[in-house]
Amino acid sequence: MSRVPLDPRTAPAFQTAAKMLLGDAQLRKNVRHATDVIQNKRRKLVEEKHDWQLLRESARQIRAHALQHLDVYLDEFERNFTRAGGVVHWARDAAEAQRIVVALVKESGSSEVIKIKSMTTEEVQLNNALEAAGIRAYETDLAELIIQLGEDQPSHIVVPALHKNRAQIREIFRRTMNLPDLGDKPADLADAARRFLREKFLRVKTAVSGANFLIAETGGICIVESEGNGRMCLTLPETLISVVGIEKVIPRWQDLEPLIQLLPRSATGERMNPYNSLWSGVHPGDGPRAMHVVLLDNGRTNVLADSEGRQTLQCIRCAACQNACPVYRQTGGHAYGSVYAGPIGAILTPQLMHMEHSQTLPYASSLCGACYEVCPVKINIPEVLIHLRNKVVEQNGWYAPESLAMKAVAAVFRSERRFRAAQRLGRIAELPLVKSEKRSFSIVGQKQATKPGWIGWLPGLLGGWTDTRDLQAMPKETFRDWWEKRGKA
Amino acid sequence: MKVALFITCYNDTLFPATGKAVVDVLERLGHTVEFPPGQTCCGQMHWNTGYQVEALPLLPRFVSQFEHAEAVVVPSSSCVAMMREHYPMMAERIVAEGGDATLRQRTAALLPRVWEFSEFLTKKLGLTDVGAYYPHRVTYHASCHGLRSLGLGDGPQKLLNAVRGLELVEIANLEQCCGFGGTFAVKNADVSSAMLSEKTRAVLNTGAEECTACDNSCLMHIQGALHRQRTGVMTRHIAEILANTEASEAANDTDGTEVTL
Amino acid sequence: MTAAREEILQKIRSAKGVSSPEVAATAYAGIERSYQSSAQLSRKEILHLFEERLREYDASVYRASAAEVGAAVAGVLSGRGVHRVLVPEGLPLEWQQGAEFVADRGFSSAKLDGFASVMTTATLGIAETGTIVLQNVSGQGRRALTLVPDYHLCILSTNQVVETVVEAMRLLEPTRNLPTTLFSGPSATADIEMTRIKGVHGPRFVDVVLVGEE
Numbered sequence: 001m002s003r004v005p006l007d008p009r010t011a012p013a014f015q016t017a018a019k020m021l022l023g024d025a026q027l028r029k030n031v032r033h034a035t036d037v038i039q040n041k042r043r044k045l046v047e048e049k050h051d052w053q054l055l056r057e058s059a060r061q062i063r064a065h066a067l068q069h070l071d072v073y074l075d076e077f078e079r080n081f082t083r084a085g086g087v088v089h090w091a092r093d094a095a096e097a098q099r100i101v102v103a104l105v106k107e108s109g110s111s112e113v114i115k116i117k118s119m120t121t122e123e124v125q126l127n128n129a130l131e132a133a134g135i136r137a138y139e140t141d142l143a144e145l146i147i148q149l150g151e152d153q154p155s156h157i158v159v160p161a162l163h164k165n166r167a168q169i170r171e172i173f174r175r176t177m178n179l180p181d182l183g184d185k186p187a188d189l190a191d192a193a194r195r196f197l198r199e200k201f202l203r204v205k206t207a208v209s210g211a212n213f214l215i216a217e218t219g220g221i222c223i224v225e226s227e228g229n230g231r232m233c234l235t236l237p238e239t240l241i242s243v244v245g246i247e248k249v250i251p252r253w254q255d256l257e258p259l260i261q262l263l264p265r266s267a268t269g270e271r272m273n274p275y276n277s278l279w280s281g282v283h284p285g286d287g288p289r290a291m292h293v294v295l296l297d298n299g300r301t302n303v304l305a306d307s308e309g310r311q312t313l314q315c316i317r318c319a320a321c322q323n324a325c326p327v328y329r330q331t332g333g334h335a336y337g338s339v340y341a342g343p344i345g346a347i348l349t350p351q352l353m354h355m356e357h358s359q360t361l362p363y364a365s366s367l368c369g370a371c372y373e374v375c376p377v378k379i380n381i382p383e384v385l386i387h388l389r390n391k392v393v394e395q396n397g398w399y400a401p402e403s404l405a406m407k408a409v410a411a412v413f414r415s416e417r418r419f420r421a422a423q424r425l426g427r428i429a430e431l432p433l434v435k436s437e438k439r440s441f442s443i444v445g446q447k448q449a450t451k452p453g454w455i456g457w458l459p460g461l462l463g464g465w466t467d468t469r470d471l472q473a474m475p476k477e478t479f480r481d482w483w484e485k486r487g488k489a
Numbered sequence: 490m491k492v493a494l495f496i497t498c499y500n501d502t503l504f505p506a507t508g509k510a511v512v513d514v515l516e517r518l519g520h521t522v523e524f525p526p527g528q529t530c531c532g533q534m535h536w537n538t539g540y541q542v543e544a545l546p547l548l549p550r551f552v553s554q555f556e557h558a559e560a561v562v563v564p565s566s567s568c569v570a571m572m573r574e575h576y577p578m579m580a581e582r583i584v585a586e587g588g589d590a591t592l593r594q595r596t597a598a599l600l601p602r603v604w605e606f607s608e609f610l611t612k613k614l615g616l617t618d619v620g621a622y623y624p625h626r627v628t629y630h631a632s633c634h635g636l637r638s639l640g641l642g643d644g645p646q647k648l649l650n651a652v653r654g655l656e657l658v659e660i661a662n663l664e665q666c667c668g669f670g671g672t673f674a675v676k677n678a679d680v681s682s683a684m685l686s687e688k689t690r691a692v693l694n695t696g697a698e699e700c701t702a703c704d705n706s707c708l709m710h711i712q713g714a715l716h717r718q719r720t721g722v723m724t725r726h727i728a729e730i731l732a733n734t735e736a737s738e739a740a741n742d743t744d745g746t747e748v749t750l
Numbered sequence: 751m752t753a754a755r756e757e758i759l760q761k762i763r764s765a766k767g768v769s770s771p772e773v774a775a776t777a778y779a780g781i782e783r784s785y786q787s788s789a790q791l792s793r794k795e796i797l798h799l800f801e802e803r804l805r806e807y808d809a810s811v812y813r814a815s816a817a818e819v820g821a822a823v824a825g826v827l828s829g830r831g832v833h834r835v836l837v838p839e840g841l842p843l844e845w846q847q848g849a850e851f852v853a854d855r856g857f858s859s860a861k862l863d864g865f866a867s868v869m870t871t872a873t874l875g876i877a878e879t880g881t882i883v884l885q886n887v888s889g890q891g892r893r894a895l896t897l898v899p900d901y902h903l904c905i906l907s908t909n910q911v912v913e914t915v916v917e918a919m920r921l922l923e924p925t926r927n928l929p930t931t932l933f934s935g936p937s938a939t940a941d942i943e944m945t946r947i948k949g950v951h952g953p954r955f956v957d958v959v960l961v962g963e964e
Contacts, residue, residue, distance in 0.1 A: 019679045030943070037944035054785040061781045069774035071762045076771070084927070090754040142950065143941040159941055166942055186942040190950055197951065202859045218926050228897060228937035228952025235893040236859045246758065251778055253926045257916045258785060260932075268940065271803070272879035272915070275952065276932040277893070283929050285856065286892035297758045305765035326666045330683045364677060366670025366684070367537060368633035383574075389539030406535060410543035413498065413530040414550070423502050454716060464678025468685065469713025472503065479501045479508035483524050 003151040005125045008349050011337020014360040018335040027163050031155075031332040034162035035323040041269025042320065042374070049265065055258040060378040062255045063314035066247075067304060073216040073249045074295065080219025084281025086291040091124075091243075093298050098129035100294050101208065101241055105135050108239040108290065110206040114197075116223065116230045117141035118210030119157055119317060120243050120296060122339040123352075126208070137208070138200050140229035142193050149176040155333030155341060157319040158267045163332045197229065207233035207288070211244045212316070213259065214293070217252040220280040221293070224263060226273050234277060240288040246295050247304075247313040259316065262376035266318035299352035308387045312347050314377045319344075321371035321381060327364055336361060343371035347384045355391050362388035402461065420480070427474045433457060434473040490520045493558035495551070495603075497565045498530035504705045510732035511564050511606055514619055517734075525554040533571035536579075538672045548579045549592060556599050560613065564606040564728050566635030566703045572603055574638060605635065606728055607703050611644040617651045622735045624654030628697035629727075630688070630711065632704040633666050645703055645727055652730060658695040662687075669710035682714075689714045692722060700724045787920075789913035796877045796913045797960070803880025807935025808948060809956040815963055819905060822959050823869070824848025826903060830957070836865040836899060838891025845869075845905060854891055862898040868953075869903040870896055873925075875911035876918045881934045882906065882958070883918060885925060893929055902953040908962030 011017065021027060046052050066073055078088045089104075091097035105113055113130065115121065115137055127148075130137045139148040143161040147154055150172040154160030161169070170184040173192050182192055209230070213222040221242060223230050234240055250259065256278075264273040282291050303309055322328045322342030333341030338349040338358065346365055350358040362385045365371075371381040396403060412422045436453040455471040457463075465471060492515055496508045512522050531551060532544035551572070555561050563569050580596040583589065610616045629649060635641040649657045668674065668684025688711060692700045700715075700722065702708050708724035715722045763769075789796060801811045814822035824847040827835065834850045852865070870890045874883040882904055884890050896902055912918050922930065937952030948954060 015677055015679070018677065022679055022683055034944045037940075051785040054782075058781065058783050058785055065774075065777060065781055068766060069769040069777065070766070071759050072769045072771055072774045074759065074762070090758050092754050092757060096754060140951075141941070142939045146941070159944070161941060162944070169942055186945040186947050189942055190939055190947045194950055198863075201951070202863055220926070226937065227939045227950035229950065231893065231897045231931070232951055235897060246762070251774070253923055254783075254919065257783070257787075257919045260919075261915050270934075272876075272881050272932065272934040274934050274936070274938050277930075278926075278932075279929040280927055283886060286886050286929050287894075295758070297761070301758065301761035301765050304762060307766075310766070326668065326684050327677070327680055330680050362539075363673065364680075366633070366666050366668055366673045366681070368666035368670065369637040370633075370664070370666070373637055386537055386539070389537070390541045391539075393539035393541075403540075406538065406540045407543060410535055410540065410546075413532070414546050416527045416529060419498070419529045426502065456717070462675055464675045464681075465713070467678055468682040468717065469710065470716045471713055472709065472716075474503055475505055477505060479496050479505035480524070480526065482505055482509060 003148075003153070005122065005128060006153045006334070006337055006339050007125070008338045008353050008358045011358070014335055014337070014364040017337060018331045018364070021331045021335050026165070027332050028330065030163050030165050032329060034159060035329050038159075038269050038323045042265060042323070045265045045269055045271060049261070055262055056376055056378050059258045059262050059376060060314065062250060062258070063316070063377050064311065066250050067310060067313050070246065070249065070304065073251055074246060076216040077214050077219055077249050080217065081281055081293060082219070084219045086219065086281035086293060089292060089294045091294050091296045091298070094124035097124045097243055097294055097296050097298065098126060101126060101243065102129055102133045102135065104239070104241050104292055105130065105206050105208075106133070108206040110135075110204065110239070112136045112138065112204045113206045113208045114138050114140050114200055114204045114233050114237065115144070115207065116209035116225065116233045117144045117160065118208070118243065119154070119339050120210045120245055121208060122154060124243065124296065124298060126243065138197070138204065140197050140201070140233060141225075142190060142227060142229075145193055145197070146172060149173070153334060154339055156322055157317050157340065157344075159319070163334070201229075201232040201236055205237050206239045207237040207241070209233055209240065209242045211242050211248060211293075212263070213256065214244055214249040215253055215256070215280075216249055218280050220253070220278055222256065222260075223277045224260070224273055225275050225277075226268070228275060231275055231277055235287045237288055239290040239292070241292045241294065243294045243296055246297055246300050263316055263318055266320040266374065266376040299354060302354055303348075303351040306351070309347070309351050309384055311379050312344070312351060312384055314379050315344055315348065316377055318376055320374040320376065324370040324374045325365075326368060326370065327366065336364070343381045344379070347381055347388060350388055355388070355395065359392045359395070362392060405461075423474075423478050427476070430455060430473055491523060491559045492520050493523050493525055493555055493561045495528055495531075495555065495561050495563045495568070496524070497563060497568045500564060500705055503709070504726065507564050507705055507726040507728050510726065510728040511562065513732040514610075514728060515562065518614070518616070518619060523558075527554050531568040531571050533568055534671055536571065536575055545579055545583055548576055548583065548596065549589060552592065552595050552599055555603075556595055558602065560609065561599075561603045562606055562609045563603065564703070564726060565705065566605050566632050566639050566641065567706060569603060569605040570634035570638035573600060576600060605639055605641070605703060607645045607648055608639060608641055610648060617647045619648065619651070619731050621652040621731045621733055622654055622738060623652045623730045623733045625699055626656045626658060626697045627699045627701055627730065628658045628660045628692060628695040630660060630667065630692070630700055630702040630707060631663050632702050632707045635703045636664060641703065648727065648731060649701070655730070658697050660695055661691045667707045667710055669707050671706070674710060685710060685714050689718070689720075693720060698722065701727050701730055703727055785916065786914060787916045789917060791877075791913055797908055797911060799913070800875055800877035800880065800911050801960070803877065804935070804958055807880055807956070809935060809958055812957070812959045814959055814961055816961055819845045819959065819961055820847035823903065823905070826957055826959065827867075830867075830901065830955075832867045832901065834865070834867065835903070836862070836868045836895060838870055838889060838895055840888025841869065841871065842889075854895055859894070859898070862894055865899045867901040867903065868895055868899040869905070872904050872906045872910070874918050874921060875906050876915055877911055877913045879915060879934055881915070881918070881932050883922065884931045884933065885928045887928065893931055896931070896933075897952055900953055901955045903957050903959070905959045905961060908960050911960075
């Protein structure tokens with residue numbers, strides 16, 4: 001059941017991966033369909049919520065505040081969670097988180113775990129570590145199960161298998177669950193998963209999860225889900241281990257007021273998701289007898305240290321930005337080479353990697369702003385993208401070819417004289433590339449207009465443009481030349 | 490009103506007809522247009538691509554060229570968005586790095602007087618009918634910066650609807666990006682092309698003769714594919730449509746000497 | 751482990767400055783909360799909305815006066831063909847009519863799996879989202895009870911129904927340390943082509959009896 005996890009350290013450049021995925025018509029159709037459906041549902045439910053912008057602003061302030069005082073709230077969470085019978089562990093990086101969880105599972109006396117969908121455990125590649133330690137992990141979220149059984153990788157934060165359609169899922173289930181006669185209706189497939197997992201819910205004594213929110217004031221945990229697999233994992237086993245990023249803490253219970261309204265409407269386009277579970281520590285006679293929270297850094301303090309990039313950590317993992325992103329909608333999630341795909345991944349992944357990997361991701365955006373518009377906690381993703389591009393440029397150094405060109409152009413813009421010279425020079429330089437056209441394509445007025453020619457091929461870095469588009473050649477006269485002549489006339 | 494025109498670097502070089510149209514419309518409405526000659530570029534390309542150091546000097550240049558203007562009109566949403574969203578931060582940075590300390594205040598004072606061309610007409614002047622005539626079937630492409638950063642709303646469509654003879658046809662998925670994104674179109678050319686092909690399909694589905702917008706950057710991108718595919722559909726900046734009148738139409742029909750492009 | 755704790759907290763402090771509970775509390779008070787926090791509909795409209803939302807989830811909703819609950823329960827159960835029902839401690843005996851009722855005695859997971867039906871009361875209903883709030887108190891029991899059986903009959907008084915999520919969260923504040931589950935319709939998934947499928951692991955069928963004269 002082993003699979004190669006998405007790893008930003010070894011992933012190809014976004015452009016390279018995207019080019020390959022753009023050729024997968026089935027995948028693009030699946031992604032398009034799923035994101036269309038979620039977006040339409042979301043749009044209707046956001047429109048009916050008259051205080052949506054007020055909820056967003058409140059949530060933004062809560063999340064920003066929690067980050068600004070993160071040391072205080074983590075300390076408070078730890079105290080209250082411990083008082084409620086839980087145990088807190090701290091993991092500096094993925095390897096430490098893996099070690100802690102493996103040790104806790106062994107301590108629980110189990111060689112199997114049932115898992116709730118958790119991007120954090122995907123991030124630290126927990127399943128591979130468990131397997132290496134002889135522990136079998138069963139993903140119980142339907143999409144994660146599809147991914148696990150299909151030896152695939154998640155491509156979306158909320159609906160990780162949205163790149164697969166029903167026929168593809170049926171093939172995976174037929175093969176791995178030994179169900180030759182399985183139908184391809186979604187209800188049949190969900191039923192197969194229900195039967196496959198039921199026995200595991202009742203038998204396996206240890207569970208692993210992530211969490212949507214940690215509540216400092218109560219030492220509480222909030223897990224938001226739909227299928228009931230989450231409730232199974234967090235109530236039936238004897239031991240529950242939750243791996244949670246340090247940024248997930250919120251100060252108080254009342255902070256849930258906006259957050260649990262914004263999250264389901266943004267994530268799945270529902271007024272409320274089927275199940276929200278809230279509890280703190282161990283409750284005798286109800287749920288696990290041992291409860292652990294592993295607080296994970298793994299690069300998050302690095303993000304926190306950058307005052308402009310910090311807002312990235314406000315994210316509540318709703319994936320609305322993925323659904324809205326025209327780039328993600330073309331390529332799907334795998335192109336991003338990280339469990340965090342789409343716009344949020346384009347800013348989160350390189351920062352978690354200390355800007356040492358995934359440097360192409362900040363450029364995987366047309367800066368159209370659709371992500372910022374839908375973000376329930378108002379992360380200004382385009383602004384952070386630009387900020388990270390600046391970091392990449394600084395890393396690349398002044399001697400990179402693009403940098404030399406950009407610096408030359410900047411020098412041109414700093415002087416009117418050089419700008420005019422460049423305009424003239426441009427017209428000369430492009431001459432060999434311009435194909436003149438006798439026939440005008442204009443079908444409206446200005447019949448007399450001398451149409452400039454078109455460029456169908458450009459060299460070097462600019463060649464990407466002319467693969468699918470022509471470029472209009474420069475007109476004979478610039479605006480400023482015309483303006484000056486007009487003044488003299 | 491005395492209006493200073495910031496033409497923008499690419500309109501100046503590649504789309505002079507748009508600038509002439511802006512001058513036509515504003516003068517027709519009784520305003521005086523001036524053109525500060527030291528202007529070059531707003532800095533957007535550098536800033537958005539990550540070359541912040543290179544973009545910074547363009548801010549004081551812009552401020553010193555335009556700070557005495559009563560109003561600044563710019564026929565490009567994305568350049569106006571660049572100024573509104575990033576100039577205050579750029580000014581802070583210049584001051585923090587020991588630059589001209591007055592720049593913060595001067596930038597803040599100037600920005601409220603900077604208008605994108607269509608919003609100058611609809612919001613500042615409160616106009617929808619500018620007396621234009623354009624007997625064609627046209628669809629409007631909402632650029633992302635106009636739509637999301639400037640909040641132009643349906644202002645441009647109101648201007649177009651008031652044009653005599655113009656039939657405005659709505660495009661599907663109006664809010665969807667055309668895939669230009671500045672250097673994105675070159676750095677991620679394949680994804681950009683995939684986005685563009687959806688946009689051109691939407692344009693063609695409207696059956697319009699022309700596609701218009703408040704940004705020549707998007708239009709250059711869309712036109713690039715429409716031309717490559719020999720569709721015969723043209724793109725045209727909204728200013729050029731609004732500049733057209735029955736009189737100019739008649740003049741064009743008889744007088745073949747004027748070269749507009 | 752302590753080394754990791756100290757190192758992470760130290761990194762956090764050097765990343766954004768040291769805070770203290772007092773400083774945090776002062777800043778916290780400034781957070782804007784101007785979203786809608788109180789009901790805007792009449793009681794009648796709220797109950798109507800609640801019923802409508804529950805029906806959108808394919809839950810059946812029945813109305814009964816306080817005196818009629820037992821008879822209503824018997825009617826609903828017989829309509830569903832249910833003969834044996836798991837119940838938590840503290841559920842009023844007079845409601846337990848029309849089937850065999852078995853009180854939870856801390857059954858194992860396997861034993862719980864032997865029950866197809868469960869009946870409980872609830873803490874709150876939220877009209878705008880069709881949500882029902884369950885807590886580990888008398889009459890509702892531990893969380894697994896309302897999870898493992900495939901059918902859940904929930905009895906709720908009309909005066910426990912509020913309009914908004916915010917009102918509900920504020921009413922829950924005093925008991926926020928109890929295990930609490932907000933459920934909105936039967937368990938569901940849309941993981942396959944975004945087609946909503948009712949009923950995966952949690953109860954697939956939910957009925958609600960609303961008790962009150964309103």
